């Protein structure tokens with residue numbers, strides 16, 4: 001599982017950090033002079049909004065952030081705040097609030113059955129809130145007014161929610177694990193885990209750990225380690241005999257991404273909910289799927305299997321990071337498309353971006369046809385549908401062409417003359433005679449991913465009249481779908497009349 005993560009992230013990070021075509025977001029919205037008391041107030045406001053119950057716990061300041069649970073009714077969290085940067089303190093609070101909400105939502109009994117399942121599960125809860133909510137674009141639309149109201153009005157008025165979103169998601173090479181961002185962090189864990197395994201298997205001598213560490217840092221993150229205190233000696237885990245502990249951080253991160261994926265399937269407007277500060281359905285979902293079960297399952301895998309229908313699977317984590325950082329760092333992708341259809345006279349339009357711009361393109365394309373809102377929504381829904389369809393193939397993330405699409409659109413008359421005969425299967429050119437009725441035309445957008453996958457055709461009606469009479473589902477499927485999907489749906493090997 002970790003190998004999959006490593007294989008996906010090493011090239012992605014290299015592209016994000018070294019690519020000539022990338023733009024690094026500014027960290028300016030994070031830096032300044034910020035009052036610790038106000039930061040604490042901001043943290044309390046935001047984590048309470050997210051669902052931390054202050055009547056069943058406390059939020060305090062400490063040197064190192066932690067969560068302590070006396071009982072379900074008293075869960076205390078702490079964070080530390082700096083005066084020259086405000087995000088780290090808040091991130092610590094959100095992380096600890098994620099741990100705390102797990103504790104607060106266990107069944108309120110004294111049974112050991114109603115205690116957290118495992119370290120990895122615990123970490124999945126903190127990372128769910130810290131990353132999938134707290135590092136998301138809609139969250140900063142929600143939180144920006146709080147930044148201006150509570151922290152510093154004149155400072156934050158200079159920046160949009162998008163500026164803040166980009167700043168908190170900046171990627172950089174870090175020698176130190178605890179300072180690493182979410183994209184490079186997994187490699188810090190993998191490096192340690194591989195060393196631990198080799199030491200325990202007798203393949204690596206303890207005296208050679210530092211050398212191996214430095215080699216792996218170069219290999220995985222392209223970082224030169226100047227001294228061992230910034231290298232193999234930076235963590236307290238091994239000196240405290242905590243072997244096999246580091247993987248729980250990454251298992252938690254993988255589980256968090258998987259939980260978010262399924263949560264977003266169950267709450268389709270999750271982003272709108274986050275943006276409006278309505279976190280209740282999300283908290284309830286986590287309670288239903290994770291918290292209330294305590295230790296009733298033998299493992300995290302068993303719980304996910306039963307609750308989500310699938311054991312721990314790193315593809316959601318890889319997908320999340322790839323999609324997010326490709327878009328954030330505007331990693332350009334190139335495409336090659338073979339055009340097979342001569343029935344359509346395509347206006348070739350290539351799209352050089354990932355998913356968001358695809359939606360944008362569709363909106364433009366659809367608006368360009370001046371069709372009514374209902375049809376627009378349908379078209380967009382359909383586009384989203386196949387964007388979801390393409391998600392699974394993102395799991396080989398360094399192959400960017402897999403989620404690059406090319407879209408052609410062409411007018412298609414569907415009022416065919418009754419005696420029209422379509423060509424036999426396999427014909428490259430299909431001639432269609434049509435009636436003069438120009439109102440009964442629709443636009444068909446055909447989309448193909450750069451690796452050759454055909455997506456469902458999108459049909460756009462120009463006039464309300466046409467749309468009213470003929471909806472996509474009662475279109476003659478043979479005239480459109482069979483042609484486009486001929487690789488899948490074969491046409492009968494005889495002439496076909498419409």
Ligand SMILES: [Zn+2]
Pocket residue numbers: 095099123126
């Ligand atoms: Zn934690």
